[in-house]
Amino acid sequence: MQNPVTVEVTRGNLVESRHRGLGAVVDGDGKVLFSFGEAEAHVFPRSASKAMQALPLIESGAADAYGFGNKELAFACASHSGEDAHVAMAASMLGKAGRDDSALECGAHWSSEQAVLIHQARTIEAPTALHNNCSGKHSGFVCTCVHAGMDVKGYVDYDHPLQAEIRGTMETLTGAIIGHQNCGTDGCSIPTYAVPLKGLAHGFAKMATGNTLSAERAKASRRLMDACMAEPFYVAGTNRACTKLMEVAPGKIFAKTGAEGVFVAALPDQGIAMAVKCEDGTTRAAEAMIFALIARYFEKGGEVHTKLMAMANKPMKNWNGIHVGDVRVTDALFA
Amino acid sequence: MQNPVTVEVTRGNLVESRHRGLGAVVDGDGKVLFSFGEAEAHVFPRSASKAMQALPLIESGAADAYGFGNKELAFACASHSGEDAHVAMAASMLGKAGRDDSALECGAHWSSEQAVLIHQARTIEAPTALHNNCSGKHSGFVCTCVHAGMDVKGYVDYDHPLQAEIRGTMETLTGAIIGHQNCGTDGCSIPTYAVPLKGLAHGFAKMATGNTLSAERAKASRRLMDACMAEPFYVAGTNRACTKLMEVAPGKIFAKTGAEGVFVAALPDQGIAMAVKCEDGTTRAAEAMIFALIARYFEKGGEVHTKLMAMANKPMKNWNGIHVGDVRVTDALFA
Numbered sequence: 001m002q003n004p005v006t007v008e009v010t011r012g013n014l015v016e017s018r019h020r021g022l023g024a025v026v027d028g029d030g031k032v033l034f035s036f037g038e039a040e041a042h043v044f045p046r047s048a049s050k051a052m053q054a055l056p057l058i059e060s061g062a063a064d065a066y067g068f069g070n071k072e073l074a075f076a077c078a079s080h081s082g083e084d085a086h087v088a089m090a091a092s093m094l095g096k097a098g099r100d101d102s103a104l105e106c107g108a109h110w111s112s113e114q115a116v117l118i119h120q121a122r123t124i125e126a127p128t129a130l131h132n133n134c135s136g137k138h139s140g141f142v143c144t145c146v147h148a149g150m151d152v153k154g155y156v157d158y159d160h161p162l163q164a165e166i167r168g169t170m171e172t173l174t175g176a177i178i179g180h181q182n183c184g185t186d187g188c189s190i191p192t193y194a195v196p197l198k199g200l201a202h203g204f205a206k207m208a209t210g211n212t213l214s215a216e217r218a219k220a221s222r223r224l225m226d227a228c229m230a231e232p233f234y235v236a237g238t239n240r241a242c243t244k245l246m247e248v249a250p251g252k253i254f255a256k257t258g259a260e261g262v263f264v265a266a267l268p269d270q271g272i273a274m275a276v277k278c279e280d281g282t283t284r285a286a287e288a289m290i291f292a293l294i295a296r297y298f299e300k301g302g303e304v305h306t307k308l309m310a311m312a313n314k315p316m317k318n319w320n321g322i323h324v325g326d327v328r329v330t331d332a333l334f335a
Numbered sequence: 336m337q338n339p340v341t342v343e344v345t346r347g348n349l350v351e352s353r354h355r356g357l358g359a360v361v362d363g364d365g366k367v368l369f370s371f372g373e374a375e376a377h378v379f380p381r382s383a384s385k386a387m388q389a390l391p392l393i394e395s396g397a398a399d400a401y402g403f404g405n406k407e408l409a410f411a412c413a414s415h416s417g418e419d420a421h422v423a424m425a426a427s428m429l430g431k432a433g434r435d436d437s438a439l440e441c442g443a444h445w446s447s448e449q450a451v452l453i454h455q456a457r458t459i460e461a462p463t464a465l466h467n468n469c470s471g472k473h474s475g476f477v478c479t480c481v482h483a484g485m486d487v488k489g490y491v492d493y494d495h496p497l498q499a500e501i502r503g504t505m506e507t508l509t510g511a512i513i514g515h516q517n518c519g520t521d522g523c524s525i526p527t528y529a530v531p532l533k534g535l536a537h538g539f540a541k542m543a544t545g546n547t548l549s550a551e552r553a554k555a556s557r558r559l560m561d562a563c564m565a566e567p568f569y570v571a572g573t574n575r576a577c578t579k580l581m582e583v584a585p586g587k588i589f590a591k592t593g594a595e596g597v598f599v600a601a602l603p604d605q606g607i608a609m610a611v612k613c614e615d616g617t618t619r620a621a622e623a624m625i626f627a628l629i630a631r632y633f634e635k636g637g638e639v640h641t642k643l644m645a646m647a648n649k650p651m652k653n654w655n656g657i658h659v660g661d662v663r664v665t666d667a668l669f670a
Contacts, residue, residue, distance in 0.1 A: 009595070009616060012519030014529050016379050017595050017616030020355075044351050107654025110453070114445060121456035132654060184347030185659045194349050260344070260352050280615040281344060281352030319442025319467060324520045 003037035004332040007278070007285040009316075011325040019285035021261075023276035023293060023333075026201040028211030030175070033272060034296070035198065036332050042194040043277045044184055047079040048258030049192070050137050051224045052173055052203060053166050057140040058220040062147035066096035073227035074234035076140030079257060081237030082111035082120065082131040089234065090130045093139040097146040104129035105156045106138045106188035113237065134188035136234070141190075156189045163191055170195070172213075173203030187259060197275050200264060204273035208254070208266040225254040225268060241287045244311070245294070249304045253294060257283070263290035267297055284327055288312045292329040338372035339667035342613070342620040344651075346660040354620035356596075358611035358628060358668075361536040363546030365510070368607060369631070370533065371667050377529040378612045379519055382414040383593030384527070385472050386559045387508055387538060388501050392475040393555035397482035401431035408562035409569035411475030414592060416572030417446035417455065417466040424569065425465045428474040432481040439464035440491045441473045441523035448572065469523035471569070476525075491524045498526055505530070507548075508538030522594060532610050535599060539608035543589070543601040560589040560603060576622045579646070580629070584639045588629060592618070598625035602632055619662055623647045627664040 006021035022037030032039070054076040057063050063073060072093055080086040094100055108127045111117045120127065129135060138156075145152045145162055154160050158180070171178050176195035186192040195203075205211070207225060210218030228235045232246035235256065245255040245265070255265040261278030263286045274293050278285040288311075295308035313328045341356035357372030367374070389411040392398050398408060407428055415421040429435055443462045446452045455462060464470060473491075480487045480497055489495050493515070506513050511530035521527040530538075540546070542560060545553030563570045567581035570591065580590040580600070590600040596613030598621045609628050613620040626647035633639040648663045 011379055011527070011595075012517075012529075014377065014379070014517065014519065016519070016529075017614065019615050042349065044346055044349070105655075107656075109654050110449060114452070117449070117452060118445070118456040121453040182347075182349065184349065184351070185653065185657055187653045187659070189653060189655050189657060192346070194347075194351075260346075278615075279352065280354050280613075280617055280620070282615055282617060285615070318520065318522045318524060319444050320440075320524050321442075322520055322524060324522070 003279045004330070006036065006330055006332045007288045007327060008330060009284075009325060009327050016325065019282055020279040021276055021285060021289050022197055022279070023274065023289060024198040024201045025272055025274040025293065026198060026205045027272050028205045028209030030202045030205075032198060036335065039198050040196045042182060043197045043200065043262060043275075044192050044194045044260065045200050045264070046186060046192055046258035046260060046262055047134070048200070048256050048262045048264040048275070049170065050077040050079070050256060051207065051221075051228065051254075052170050053137060054140050054224055055169050055217065055220050056162060056165050057144045058223060059216060060144050060148045062144045065147050066093070066143055068093070068096075070227040070230040071234050073224055074231035075136035077224060077228050077256065078136040078235045079133045079242075080136060080234070081113040081116045081240060082127065082133060083116055083237050086136070086234070086237065087130045090135040090139045093136070094142060097143040099142050099146065099152070101128050101130045103142045103152050104132070104135060104138045106132040106134045108132055113240070116237070132188060138188065158183065158191050167191075167193070170203070173206055174199035175202060197277055201273050201275040204254075204264050204266045204275070205271070208268040208273055209271045222268070225266060226251075228256070229254055245291070248307050249298070252304070255290065255294075257286065261286040263287065265290055265294050267294070270297055272297065288314070288327055288329050289333060292333045296334070338614045339665070341371065341665055341667045342623045342662060343665060344619075344660060344662050351660065354617055355614040356611055356620060356624050357532055357614070358609065358624060359533040359536045360607055360609040360628065361533060361540045362607050363540045363544030365537045365540075367533060371670065374533050375531045377517060378532045378535065378597060378610075379527050379529045379595065380535050380599070381521060381527055381593035381595060381597055382469070383535070383591050383597045383599040383610070384505065385412045385414070385591060386542065386563065386589075387505055388472060389475050389559055390504050390552065390555050391497060391500050392479045393558060394551060395479050395483045397479045400482050401428070401478055403428070403431075405562040405565040406569050408559055409566035410471035412559060412563050412591065413471040413570045414468045414577075415471060415569070416448040416451045416575060417462065417468060418451055418572050421471070421569070421572065422465045425470040425474045428471070429477060432478040434477050434481065434487070436463050436465045438477045438487050439467070439470060439473045441467040441469045443467055448575070451572070467523060473523065493518065493526050502526075502528070505538070508541055509534035510537060532612055536608050536610040539589075539599050539601045539610070540606070543603040543608055544606045557603070560601060561586075563591070564589055580626070583642050584633070587639070590625065590629070592621065596621040598622065600625055600629050602629070605632055607632065623649070623662055623664050624668060627668045631669070
């Protein structure tokens with residue numbers, strides 16, 4: 001089996017580039033409702049798994065001890081753009097645990113969003129770890145460690161108890177065996193584990209439905225998803241796909257992107273979740289796929305469906321604003 | 336036939352993403368020395384064709400009339416990063432023809448290179464058309480029009496005599512029929528024409544060897560290629576692939592990238608040229624492919640071959656400088 005072309009990029013009347021992809025839509029029982037491509041293939045979820053990685057923040061009692069509300073919880077699941085409000089939120093969360101940015105082990109980088117980078121260049125000398133797109137997740141890690149009495153130093157290491165706990169959580173959710181054999185290092189230095197794409201989708205369906213989870217984990221899962229849906233700016237930022245997607249139908253869509261063309265989403269009211277991966281790792285294709293895949297589960301012709309399909313099939317304009325082509329999804333997503 | 340996986344991106348011990356590609360190496364007679372994938376497929380050359388598009392600048396006599404040397408000619412073939420020296424060069428070329436940036440019809444955009452963008456954000460309010468990565472080509476167009484007595488206004492339009500001349504030039508070089516049926520609009524608003532990838536490579540082989548070209552065109556072609564090889568900074572910029580590639584073996588390698596994963600190169604001493612296209616339009620894969628493809632034609636184990644293969648198989652580091660994976664070329668490029 002091979003991954004079909006799921007997204008085409010046109011120019012004039014011709015197709016200029018093609019993206020292949022795999023995807024799966026799964027319910028809480030693990031039943032595959034729809035799939036395309038090699039949906040059993042192992043995929044690094046990268047940042048798409050952040051809501052799973054944030055479970056210990058709630059389950060340890062840290063989130064309640066530090067009085068974290070929706071903004072903080074959404075931010076703990078974020079790949080943010082490094083906007084001023086994001087940077088302030090990271091500092092605030094760390095402050096609640098009596099720490100500052102020196103505790104963060106994610107590294108520093110400038111924003112990858114052009115408008116934010118221009119603002120940063122004009123207002124700061126250089127970015128700190130607070131500006132790292134993963135600083136929310138890492139601030140959550142630090143808070144969890146401090147509250148749980150774990151050493152903070154080395155919290156990114158495979159053998160640190162927090163990472164061991166996250167491994168166990170991800171095994172329970174995805175049903176995959178996780179260890180050194182499927183471990184890679186993420187951009188922010190924590191371990192990331194390749195799991196079958198269907199298992200990843202099933203994990204989010206479990207989080208959305210609570211199916212097979214302990215009452216405590218089911219509650220923590222919904223609390224994180226609800227926080228993200230309530231505060232989508234803190235999950236990504238201005239004009240970002242995750243934020244726009246969750247704003248299309250407030251409270252109905254949870255969505256999270258990951259590097260190298262991964263995207264996951266859950267529709268809690270419908271008890272389903274889905275995951276896609278662009279074979280070549282390109283974000284524009286992962287976004288188009290998840291937009292169209294979510295649209296399948298909203299009424300055709302309705303407002304949400306129409307908005308999502310307009311995001312999936314997107315005109316491209318050049319520097320003079322001339323329409324030069326389109327990013328468009330193929331029939332592979334509508335079989 | 337289908338395009339093979341030519342580039343893999345690894346993380347830990349696993350392949351995280353895969354790129355498919357097509358490519359062809361052709362001599363001046365049009366003989367295909369090596370190819371992979373659907374090498375007859377139509378591909379928009381985008382900016383990879385800039386040296387072809389710059390021929391009228393020399394053939395019209397404009398380059399000599401305005402005293403253009405290697406820097407100006409290289410810049411007329413450039414997709415530059417918008418560094419200060421690039422912006423100054425665009426203004427200087429336009430000034431020779433008594434014009435300024437108001438004549439440019441390419442639109443304005445911030446640099447896509449992070450370090451340059453940070454510098455721009457700190458030194459200018461907003462970019463002008465001089466900062467557009469295509470401002471060198473467009474300045475060359477304006478100079479050609481002024482010298483040849485053509486209207487400057489509308490020089491980007493399909494029906495403008497300069498674009499008609501470029502169409503004829505590209506037909507002669509690539510052997511493809513060019514017209515509305517294979518025309519798209521480029522990022523900088525000029526027409527771009529999809530041609531078979533082998534034809535694109537053959538066109539550059541003709542430019543490198545002079546084969547089948549008039550003496551005048553053969554001379555103009557070599558003059559442009561020699562200028563690019565002599566002044567690679569003006570073809571791209573600091574740390575850019577085209578610049579680094581031409582610096583590996585000064586005078587031996589001409590190379591030019593194009594948007595959506597296109598790259599062309601010519602080895603004038605060897606009388607060959609080549610073109611690659613990444614099916615999904617990704618630059619990292621186009622670069623890896625062209626590096627490895629050029630390396631085939633240098634002595635294995637020699638300095639140039641070693642440097643090129645080190646560029647083709649590149650370690651990826653995360654924000655903390657940890658080696659997390661590699662971009663690497665596959666056997667499809669070594670069949």
